[in-house]
């Protein structure tokens with residue numbers, strides 16, 4: 001019986017991977033050069049609405065949307081383990097496209113949204129009709145979000161929010177933001193932080209500036225000045241925003257592990273294609289031990305990372321607490337992919353330094369990934385604390 005279930009799962013995985021791979025090859029790879037040219041020109045390396053709309057239509061046509069949304073909301077309810085294979089394939093290209101909706105906020109909404117919020121936000125979000133972003137970081141609180149200062153104060157039937165958020169991605173294209181604010185300063189992360197849903201255009205909520213980042217990425221600084229919200233905009237219980245926010249971060253961290261596997265696979269492919277052709281000093285680069293070790297290390301570490309990601313995702317599917325392994329995945333996967341991409345760039349010589357191959361954009365994206373969703377050093381601190389804790 002177990003064998004039949006395994007075979008069915010393996011077949012589902014194979015078909016899904018093939019479908020995503022074919023979408024990436026046919027629809028995304030052809031626009032990779034356009035995105036690279038935008039980044040090279042110092043522009044935002046995003047797709048225009050005109051470029052994105054037909055891609056969304058196409059993925060709806062072939063069933064590549066709402067993949068991890070619940071069935072009652074029109075989703076395929078795929079387990080995290082299968083979603084990891086999707087992210088891996090998708091990130092073989094630097095074209096910034098995801099099958100809607102973006103999973104982390106979906107999972108936060110699934111965990112704590114009220115029935116009214118599910119109808120108003122989650123259903124259209126799952127169908128790819130609404131977009132969203134998340135505001136956690138502040139000028140004085142990033143890696144340590146418990147130190148945030150944006151306040152939400154009760155005034156009659158309403159909440160009044162004042163403060164500032166920074167480094168928030170995807171703000172202009174979002175219809176709503178999930179924003180974390182302090183509702184009880186003394187309790188802090190243990191009962192004093194609440195999640196709110198703020199609609200685009202809500203009075204008092206504004207984008208103060210766009211911040212150019214590496215790799216053509218953009219983040220935004222946001223200001224909240226007497227933003228008035230009703231209880232219907234509180235996501236989850238008052239004071240209990242921190243735990244679902246952490247769960248959301250965990251979903252993203254596993255996804256980042258899978259993305260690193262995809263990027264590293266592509267870099268290895270580019271490296272192997274090049275070193276088997278290029279000759280220097282009368283020999284193919286692929287005949288040199290220095291290069292062979294890069295290839296061997298990349299292949300070995302990609303394999304190890306894929307297994308780590310898969311194991312973490314399966315544990316998540318079983319409902320286990322995966323915070324520590326998600327930290328391990330994020331640290332290991334980002335460093336593994338950075339090293340692989342760097343070796344691929346080196347093996348290509350000057351061509352590896354250009355903006356005509358996707359390696360430099362990958363390397364910049366990976367550099368960003370060592371900071372967002374928690375800096376590497378903070379994850380190492382957490383892993384060490386939990387590991388040492390077992391011996392205390």
Ligand SMILES: Cc1cc2nc3c(=O)[nH]c(=O)nc-3n(C[C@H](O)[C@H](O)[C@H](O)COP(=O)(O)OP(=O)(O)OC[C@H]3O[C@@H](n4cnc5c(N)ncnc54)[C@H](O)[C@@H]3O)c2cc1C
Pocket residue numbers: 133134135136137139140141142143144166167168169170213217219368371372373374375376377378381
């Ligand atoms: C591309 C990008 C996109 C982002 N998108 C979003 C978003 O959509 N929404 C959002 O809310 N935020 C977002 N962020 C913000 C991100 O989550 C924070 O930048 C991150 O958590 C680090 O916070 P910080 O920048 O304040 O650095 P800090 O917390 O000040 O840390 C600075 C450095 O100090 C070191 N450090 C910190 N703590 C320790 C420690 N305990 N031990 C050892 N060293 C330590 C690390 O090297 C760290 O890089 C994004 C950031 C980037 C770069």
